[in-house]
Amino acid sequence: MFFTQAEEDHPELTIGAEISPDGISWVPWGDSVTLGEADRMAALALTRFGSWVRLVLTGASESRPARVLVHVSLKG
Secondary structure (H helix, E strand, O other): OEOOOOOOOOOOEEEEEEEOOOOOOOOOEEEEEEEEEOOOOEEEOOOOOOOOOEEEOOOOOOOOOOOEEEEEEOOO
16 A cells, blocks of 8 residues: 655646556556545555566646655554
8 A cells, every 4th residue: 555645836747557567667546546636545455566666746836846855654
């Protein structure tokens, strides 16, 4: 489970995951979630992702930055 927590004002963010067989080539995995401008936290649940996984956030820019904390909760 990935919890993405926004600090301060931020634009709408799209949060998704990508997986890889080797840590070099990546493909999208599962559904994305949206963290709206008025929201402070979003959760993205993942299962069966293999050895390599990364979180991808889009929506921020130089003119509209976002500062986020990512909490990872791993349970087997």
